[in-house]
Amino acid sequence: MSEVEPEGGETACWVGEVCPECGRLRAECGHVEEVRARAGGRPGRxxxxxxxxxxxxxxxxxxxxxxxxxxxxxxxxxxxLRSAGRALEEAQQLLDAGRPFHAHEVLEDRWKTAPEEERALWRALAQYAVGLTHAARGNRKGAATLLARAAEGLAPFEAEPPFGIDVAGIRRWAVRPEAPAVTVPSADVPALRAGPEG
Incomplete structure (x- = not known):
């Protein structure tokens, strides 16, 4: 089981998992060892x-x-514990306030507690918020990595989008070349929901 994409149980926070130097997962690049060496090894948690x-x-x-x-x-x-509607509403309010990291925390909570058949959806939405977090921090490579991962994770839900989520709009936007440079709030970034909960 990977720390980055666990199957249930404890989840990883991708904000700290993407290397700001190369945009790849820290576990897959050489920069993590350089950082640990500079810090004198792995600190306690x-x-x-x-x-x-x-x-x-x-x-x-x-x-x-x-x-x-x-x-x-x-x-x-x-x-x-949040219903799907409440999680989407709170996450959208946080995105509208320019707080994508905090939106990711709300979406991650729903991912951890959602029924098994919904977990991939909430994981992809959390990745979307983390991609927006990297964009806001100026880490375009990290933003592109997470936004692409979110678009891929949302693909199975595009034909029948649950909870009124704008799956198609988010997927289209997330793979645009200019997406990793946009900071929320922005009229350019699609809302999580296309309309009221269905």
Whole structure:
């Protein structure tokens, strides 16, 4: 099982998995070893009360880790059970506010708790939000990688889009050459839903 694309259970956060230098997954490029060597090896990880890995560092508005003790942007609470409609509404509000990293956290929560047959959909939408996060951070290679992955993951849902999701519009937009350079909010970026929940 890959850390990047697990089958259920703990999920990976792609924001930290894409190398800003080459745009490939860190596990597939040589830059990760360079970073670890500069840091003196792999540092310990923050863990929650149950022992699961959790990053306790404060983050800025685009989800970039800040130094411990810094004042960070408010984070989305983890593990919130949301209906599909609520997850889409909250994620869209966060995208409209220019907070794609936080939208990804909402979509990732739904991915973790959705029925098995929906998980690929929510994973692709979370990847879409992470692609937008990389674009907002100026990492065009990382944005292109995640947006392409999202478009591919949404493909099986295009014929019968669930929950009013604009699957076709998101897929078309995500593969446009200029997509990795767009920062949300932008009228150019398609909304998650084409209309009310169906």
């Amino acid at each position: 923050d863990r929650d009360a149950a022992g699961r890995a959790r990053n306790g560092r404060p983050r800025d508005g685009l989800g970039r880790p800040l130094a411990y003790g810094s004042q960070g942007a408010p984070r989305q609470p983890e593990g919130v």
